[in-house]
Amino acid sequence: MTRLLVLGFILLAINNTIQFSVDKYSQCPEDRVKNRSMTLQLRKHLFCDYDNYVRPSLQQDNATKVYLELIPKFIEFDDHANTLVLHAWMALIWTDEHLSWNISKFGNLNSLQVSSDELWIPHLYVYNSGNLDREQYGIPKTDCVLHSSGRVACVPALKYTSHCIANYQHWPFDSHNCTLYLGSWSHTGEEIDYSFIHRGVIQMPDFTPNPQWKLLSISAQKKVERFEAMNYTFPRLVFNVVVERHSTFMQTTILAPAIVLIVLTMMVLWLNPMTSERMVLAALNLICHLLCIIDVNWQVPFNGDTLPSILVFHQNSLVIASVVLFLTALLRQLKQISIPAPVCLTSITSFILERKAGQFILLATLDPKNSTTLGTTDDNVGLIQSSATSSRINPESFNAWHHFATLLNRLSFIAVLLTYVIMISVLLPK
Incomplete structure (x- = not known):
């Protein structure tokens, strides 16, 4: 009996916490919010009835355009598991039509810093993931910048793991071509339209070289597959990564x-x-x-x-x-x-x-x-x-x-x- 009472109190506390997080702006009195800063008033205005599960388009027939750019920072290749681990920044830009405001009504406040878990975000998944961990789905929590036009810019730090078809015939002078397939499981191409910011050209500022593997090249392209039975398209973002083993040490120990x-x-x-x-x-x-x-x-x-x-x-x-x-x-x-x-x-x-x-x-x-x-x-x-x-x-x-x-x-x-x-x-x- 005591255990049931304790479990009931825990569930009640969790429910109250969730209810508070959902309605933290709608339950605030109007006069109390007016006496606070313009930032707080703007957040009250934007998120009082906002649902981050709804696609940010006023017309559901219009596709949400998402622009992205992959910025590699570090790579790892496990030649015993045949997996490539890519550490990178992912720049994401889209327009949330539900979150625009008139800057003249909010003290010329043009931008607002918000957390990604408060917004609708395009969830990209690794189709050929080498690690079925939760980190491979969506993007981790990060800070985003929301502009008055509704444009959202997020740059989360990501860690993608992908399986590779390795060829060790020329070991220890081997090179491997690994491919990352990113896309959405729930949205079609008619709902979300992905595009590259620099047309697939990968920028690598401050890239940290791997002491064992050399990054020869990395490229990006968009592929669209159409399912005629449903008349839907499912776009995929394909990143090809070519790595080569540093063989100077191997020349001494092997050759x-x-x-x-x-x-x-x-x-x-x-x-x-x-x-x-x-x-x-x-x-x-x-x-x-x-x-x-x-x-x-x-x-x-x-x-x-x-x-x-x-x-x-x-x-x-x-x-x-x-x-x-x-x-x-x-x-x-x-x-x-x-x-x-x-x-x-x-x-x-x-x-x-x-x-x-x-x-x-x-x-x-x-x-x-x-x-x-x-x-x-x-x-x-x-x-x-x-x-x-x-x-x-x-x-x-x-x-x-x-x-x-x-x-x-x-x-x-x-x-x-x-x-x-x-x-x-x-x-x-x-």
Whole structure:
């Protein structure tokens, strides 16, 4: 019972407060208001029977013209939620035909400062809002200037959140085109006619740059959709915002490790497969690739349908590092084989090494015009008997397994180098 009484008193107090706020001017005695300032008398005259839910037009067939201008102050882009947050001022100007007065009757008072919640205001809504909070609907409470002609000027501070279709293929050098759709849910184009003050040109005085995102461009246009079934039009105000990520910091943390891994992989292939340094370096190279791809994986946004090219690059480079480690172990075994090689392998290796291209691959400085027979002490020695007309393999000094391994190592170096050149030109962000 006590709770019901307390609840009843609360409801009664709220009702009295609302009634007082609605009738605060109509309940004032006329003689009491006359003894006050012209401003108070004017407010009594204007708002005694004013209804801020009624569209401010004396003729309901006439559309209320609303002029607006968006003044961006700051932007935020959440690449994990794919949302753009636009902080801006919104200048709104319209004429309220119910709130005009004769300045000669009110001490030449030409303007009056009023609160926006006392006026009819054009409620603009974000159609593609990324945050269904109440702040996304209408305009927040602000001070407006009311002129004697009924012209109202309000400049509220707004915070609009919009969903964006992001593309991270060129991450971390990505740019995104986000669109804000503003309009009214309750008024048609025949009731409210929206127009831009500067014909869609966005003014940005005192714009504060974002340390992570650069505002490339912002444009505005008006689109009108007609519904033939109802013979109504619904105008939309479209704001296109293009932002680009500041990538200077990313060049150090993302691209520099990728270049170092390329150099490390090529260095492994250049070393002699028989040395223990190459095996150790190949294993460390694979570990560095794993750590790098894990680090990039933590930084890349996990959304969108496109896989970032830098992640594909690290994935392919990891595969190459694994192949290089396996190739190093294979070449060490091939060079240690003492049994005779198959005839086909010997023939293929001999055919390649008798050609200038094969000699160049092995970095041999052989001149066929010199009639010399080379010894058998290293990779390039004892392979060729040169004459003035041809070059022939010396079968007695020819170790097919050893030279096949050397040839395979050189060809792998060239193949990996060409692969990295293609990957850099295609996958690394520009």
